[in-house]
Amino acid sequence: MKNQNLYNYILTIADNSLILAQRLGELCGHGPNLETDIALTNISLDLLGQTRSYYQYAAKISGEDKTEDDIAFLRIEREYKNCLLVEQPNTHFGYVIGRQFLFDVYHFMLMEKLQNSKDETLTAIAKKSIKEVSYHKRFSSDWIKRLGDGTEESNVKMQEAIDDLWRYTDELFLMTEAEKIMVKEGIGIDVSSFKEKYYEEVAEVLKDATLNVPENKYFTKGGKEGVHTEHMGYILADLQYMQRTYPNMTW
Amino acid sequence: MTKTANIETQLIPVLETVSDPEIPVLSVLDLGVIREAIERDGMVQIKLTPTYSGCPAMDVIADDLKKAFSEIGKKAEVELVISPAWSTDWISEEGLKKMEEYGIARPLSESHDKDVLLGEKKMVKCPQCGSTNTHLVSQFGSTACKALFKCDDCHEPFDYFKCLK
Numbered sequence: 001m002k003n004q005n006l007y008n009y010i011l012t013i014a015d016n017s018l019i020l021a022q023r024l025g026e027l028c029g030h031g032p033n034l035e036t037d038i039a040l041t042n043i044s045l046d047l048l049g050q051t052r053s054y055y056q057y058a059a060k061i062s063g064e065d066k067t068e069d070d071i072a073f074l075r076i077e078r079e080y081k082n083c084l085l086v087e088q089p090n091t092h093f094g095y096v097i098g099r100q101f102l103f104d105v106y107h108f109m110l111m112e113k114l115q116n117s118k119d120e121t122l123t124a125i126a127k128k129s130i131k132e133v134s135y136h137k138r139f140s141s142d143w144i145k146r147l148g149d150g151t152e153e154s155n156v157k158m159q160e161a162i163d164d165l166w167r168y169t170d171e172l173f174l175m176t177e178a179e180k181i182m183v184k185e186g187i188g189i190d191v192s193s194f195k196e197k198y199y200e201e202v203a204e205v206l207k208d209a210t211l212n213v214p215e216n217k218y219f220t221k222g223g224k225e226g227v228h229t230e231h232m233g234y235i236l237a238d239l240q241y242m243q244r245t246y247p248n249m250t251w
Numbered sequence: 252m253t254k255t256a257n258i259e260t261q262l263i264p265v266l267e268t269v270s271d272p273e274i275p276v277l278s279v280l281d282l283g284v285i286r287e288a289i290e291r292d293g294m295v296q297i298k299l300t301p302t303y304s305g306c307p308a309m310d311v312i313a314d315d316l317k318k319a320f321s322e323i324g325k326k327a328e329v330e331l332v333i334s335p336a337w338s339t340d341w342i343s344e345e346g347l348k349k350m351e352e353y354g355i356a357r358p359l360s361e362s363h364d365k366d367v368l369l370g371e372k373k374m375v376k377c378p379q380c381g382s383t384n385t386h387l388v389s390q391f392g393s394t395a396c397k398a399l400f401k402c403d404d405c406h407e408p409f410d411y412f413k414c415l416k
Contacts, residue, residue, distance in 0.1 A: 049305025
């Protein structure tokens with residue numbers, strides 16, 4: 001493929017949105033109450049819409065006879081480039097909110113920068129997405145505060161989720177080869193450039209929520225290179241089921 | 252980057268007949284999602300922009316547009332464009348009025364929108380009784396573009412069209 005690096009770079013961003021959308025989609029009809037259920041699936045839909053824009057672009061530049069559906073449904077686990085954070089399960093509502101919050105703060109900062117990419121399509125997607133992501137961030141930050149500063153039990157559960165998910169945050173700022181090359185070309189974003197700002201903003205919300213900022217310095221990585229946690233296979237089994245069972249099916 | 256849509260006058264009557272499936276009182280023109288509609292060599296070329304990235308109404312709207320033109324014997328092709336990104340400013344004044352009559356509160360200005368969605372101010376007007384004594388139930392409503400509110404005077408729940416800029 002001629003544009004292999006750009007292709008990989010697009011997937012590095014897009015796969016996060018796809019897998020998180022899939023995780024949130026699992027909650028459709030299972031949210032803790034009607035309003036939250038609708039909110040989570042609304043967020044899922046936004047992310048899925050963004051994913052489609054990225055995949056359509058990736059399919060176009062691949063120079064191969066590919067469609068957005070091929071990219072979404074017909075890759076093997078090692079070819080998905082999402083970070084480990086977004087594939088973590090919906091253990092309890094604290095985890096759903098914790099995962100969303102830790103991702104939203106990152107996602108917002110990434111979209112802010114991507115608006116200035118040299119690549120016109122990525123710029124357009126970022127400009128569209130950031131409006132949606134600002135709503136997601138507001139929603140998840142709000143819930144972090146409600147749960148953290150809520151009852152004794154909600155505080156314990158929210159803290160448990162943040163402590164558990166913390167180990168996946170460092171990976172957000174590790175750069176793959178494709179990312180480094182794209183940064184040099186003025187297309188990609190140097191994610192390490194807003195790492196400090198990220199941890200500051202996260203800490204501020206956690207403090208507001210009367211939660212502790214984890215001191216854990218042990219971090220896990222691998223997702224961006226295609227080495228996922230055990231959860232990923234189950235997500236893909238669900239996600240790919242129809243295409244694998246009935247190849248080339250359409251609605 | 253132009254914000255004004257390039258729509259040929261003779262195509263307007265047909266475009267007016269196509270509505271948003273989720274807010275059927277609004278035509279695609281009221282909503283401001285048609286960015287270009289021109290006729291070249293017997294082919295109507297339309298550029299359509301989504302309100303939100305994942306808006307499921309887009310595919311339906313594209314099909315409805317093609318159908319509307321085929322009924323008058325014209326072929327149409329619809330291209331989805333995402334730049335410049337859609338804004339609630341593009342909804343026409345007439346569209347806003349129709350929306351309110353339909354029971355959806357119109358978007359406030361950007362800063363006021365933030366205030367009401369954070370629950371700090373009461374400014375959203377109940378489309379049923381006109382009271383601004385309303386409160387936010389959920390930042391996300393029945394579709395991505397709306398938030399759910401409830402009126403504390405007439406007690407009716409209603410949708411508020413979120414400001415998007």
